[in-house]
Structure formats: C-alpha cells, structure tokens
Amino acid sequence: MKKIKERKTVDYIFSALVMVSFFMLFLFIDDILGALTPFTFINAFIVTFVSIILEALPFLLVGCIVSAILEVYISDSAIARFIPQNKFIGVIVTSLLGLLFPVCECATVPIVRRLRKKGVPLYIAITFMVAVPIINPTVILSTSYAFWDRPLIIFLRVACGFIGAITIGLLISFLESKKIVKNVMLHENKKAGLINAQTHEHEEGKGKKNILNRLPGLFHHAGLDFYETGRYFILGAFLASLLHYIIPKDILLSLGQNKFISLIIMGIFAFALSVCSEADAFIARKFVSQFTSGSLVVFLILGPMIDIKNTLMLASAFKARFIIILGIIIFIVCVVLGSIINFTPMGDMV
C-alpha cells in the first residue's frame, strides 16, 4: 500500500513541477526569443512548424473520427465478407477496400490481426494493411489540398499506392506458396502488446446496436486515436521543419535532385517520421522544391505502408523475421515505382 501512495505523491510532484516550469517559460518566452534572435532560423522554424500543425490538424481529426466510426459501428466480419477468393481479383478488391473503410494507418494493424484470426489469407491481410492508408477518401482529400497545384502528384500517389499494394500482396502470396513465409503470427501474448494496440480493441457485438448508445465510445476512440497519431505527427512536423532549416540548402538540393539517392532518402524519411497518412502530404509539400517528384511519391506511399510506429505495432502481432521481409519488400517496391517516375518523362511533367 505504501509504495502506491509514494508513487502517487511522486506523480503529483512531477506534474506540479512540469506545470510550474511551463508557466515560467510562458512568462519569459518573449525574452528568450529576443536573446535567440541571432539564430534567425528559430523564428522561421517556429512559424513553419506551427503552420504545418494548423494545416494538418483538421485532417488528422477527421481521420480519427472516421476511423473511430469504423471501429465502433462496423465489425471485422463485415469487412471480411467483401473479399473474393480469386488471388488476383482478391488483391485488387482488397486494395480498394479503403474507399469503403477508410481506417487510419494506426488502426490497420489490429484489424489485420483480427482478420487473420478470422481466417483471411495472409497476403490479403497484408494488402489491406498497405493499401487502406493510401486509397481512402480522407487521405486523397488531404493530398489534393496539399498538392492542389500539382494534380499529377495526387494521381501518382493513388496509382502507385494501388499498384504497389497489389504487387506487395502478390509477392507475399508467392513467398507463401514457396514456403519462404510461414507461421508468421505470434501467439496471443497477453503480457506484451502495447497499450496502443489494446486500446483499439473493442468488444465485438457487446451491448445494444443502438447508434446513440455507441456515441460516447465513438468519441472516446477518436480521442485515443488523436492522442496516438497526434504524438507522432507533432514529432514528425517538428523534425521535418527543423531539418529544413538546419541542413544547408545546397546539400539539400544536391541530394534532393539526384534521381536515385533522393528516392532512398525520402524512403528513409518516410519510415522514420511515422506521420499519419491523413497529414503527411503537408509534410511532403515542404520538400516540393528541393526533391524529385519520384522521391515525393516514394514518401507518400512508403510512409502509409510502413514506418517505425507501424513496425512497433506489427511486432506485437507478427514474428520479427516476417516483419523484416515485409519491410524489405515494401521498400524495394516503392523505390522501383519512384525510379519509374524519375527516370521517365513522367518526372518532368509534375
């Protein structure tokens, strides 16, 4: 009993300290900024960072609401019913499922796990996971707002996302048939598993099917999703804005204009930043003048398919060997698509 009490007091003191120090910072922020004036990039960084947040926040929130609606009102059986038996038609239809079920990138892993439990084939589940965060109305909408003056990029994001998802799905199916990929699921691990994953689970079929009854649950989920995705988005925006001002312009330009290296850099960037696909278009926008179009498309399709956050969530459901294989496949497919754009006349048309 005593330990819990002590921990609580420590919690309170910690919270109090944090709040007091922030209060002090608030009081003196103008002086601090004044002292930092010689570092001209700081003001520019703050303006850039704040504007990206303001711009993307609505799309992030809408994505959370939509995802929460799907989690609360639609069961996985409904999703599974749409999947055809034939392999090729199967991957094609699955890639388009996001248009009906626009789930947020973070909610796809728990759904994939539940789909597998229901007996959906692995290659279909993976196609779902990589396609839905790209081919969905919210993402297409935010991309069209970020790149309204470059419609070709919007088209390329959707087209390459579609082609990429189908390719990845078929590759996984091929590897499965060659027994290279098998027994990929982890056993149901009750101790491990992030709170993130658990909070997305909802009790299936419990309670009345009343729409109003489930409304609090809807906003509860939306709030949780916002917490999850918001964290990574804010960090991503912070890093992207910082990098933009810290890396010397000529280096950024020489790397960004290189038709091959730019692809790799953007791929790594997309993986590391873990930004939700509803909002990453606004981050990609920032690099539109320095990077090749192919690399921008790589950023826009690789990010939704796999990133650090996704990988962590996958680790709670799949074995490490499979995750690595999947990561490599996704990276290669995206870079190949990006190369096709960069090394053909398409790249100059954007």
Added chain:
Amino acid sequence: MKKISIPDIQWFLILLCYACSILFLILSNKLYDFLHPRMFIFAIIAVIILFIISGYQCLKIFKSDIKNRSFQKGFLIFIIPLFLGFAARNIDTSSALAQAQGNGDGQIVELDAVSKKYTDVDIKELLKRPVIKVDDKEYYKIQFILYENAELFSGKEIDIIGFLYRDDDFTQPDIFLLARYIMWCCAADAVLSGYVCDYPDTDKLHMDTWVRVSGTLGISSYVDNNGKNVTIPKIIVKKITAIDPPAKKYIFAR
C-alpha cells in the same frame, strides 16, 4: 469518494487549449499569417471536433480509470505546439521567413511554370492602364505577365507594396527586393517573390519594413544556372513611403 484521474484532467485541458487557441487565431484574423484562406473552413471543423472530443473527455474525468496512467509523457509532446504557437504570437511571420532565406540577386524570383495563368487579353488590358496599381488579388497574375513580357512593359508606371528585402548574397549595392511571400497552403510552403528595385539610397533603408513603392518599370538581366541570359523586370523607384504592415501579409495563390 470518487477518484479523479489526473491524466484525464490534463488531456482535457490540452484538448481545450487546442480548441481555444485555434478559435482565437480565427477570430483575431491572425490565421492569415499561417494558413491559406481556402483552408480556413478546415480549421473551423478542427475547432468543432476538438470541442466535442474535449466535452466527452470532461465527462470521463469523473470515472476513475486506472488504464489511463500511461498518458503522462505523451502530453509533453502535445504541449510543444501550444507553447511554440504562443511564442509565435508576436513574430512577424513574413520577415521571420525572409531572414532565414539566402538567395542571390534577382534569381530569387522563380515563377512556378505549372501555375501559369494568363491570356493575351490580360496583357493588352494591363498595357492599357495608365498606372499599374498592383493589389493582392492580381499580384500573382501581374507578376507572371510582367516577368514573361518584361520588354513590352518597359517605361510603364507601377504602384505596389511589399516589404524590403536584401541579404548578403546581393552583389550590387543600390538594389533591394520589394518582396512578398506567396502561400499555397500554409506558411511552411510560402515562397519569397517580388520585384528587383533600383534605388540609390538603399543603404539608408531599414530592411523588413513594409513600404509602398511607385516608379517606372525597366529591364534587368542575369545569367542563370544553365548559363542562359534571363531578362526580368525591375522597378526604377521614384517614390518610397513607409506603411503599416497589411492585415494579409501573404499573397494567396489561387
């Protein structure tokens, strides 16, 4: 006695702060400093959703739920934008972005070929005007016309506002850029643009101040990265007056 969950209160306050901050920016017209007007409706949607979610969060405060203990560290991340947004309230966003730039004379202005939008009719109409008075709505279109038809407009009178810009990469002494920032979605993607101005007393001018310039159009040229000779318009300044920073500092590209 019902337990009150502190992390829930903190999350509620954070959500509420976000909602109120954005609402404040909208109502005080400061949103123009960060976002393109076509995105404003989305900012309003964000405010509404945030208020709804914080409302539900408020209700949850009074239901003890030990699972929520994990929230604490993540909150610091959410406080960062609120904090920096608060810090940004007094920054002149235009000049902040300008000071972090670094470009050579005249080569700063790169017109985005993708967004070219004007016709021969527009050129004739512009030529007919006795004085080309540039307002925000036509800024982008006029700039395109003048930059691509610089010789045609040589000698015409022009009246235009902007902020003074000059950086260490400028090699000639008596020129400055009468600058504006052009925004497509948000301040983060804003691009520096404007007109090169000839003015003998440039060294007496205070950079980053907003001015109204009236003068005559002339031509200037430079050699670009591909070795090609590029002709651009310049303004031979007759009169320059200080003005208050306009409410809408950015040119909003359409």
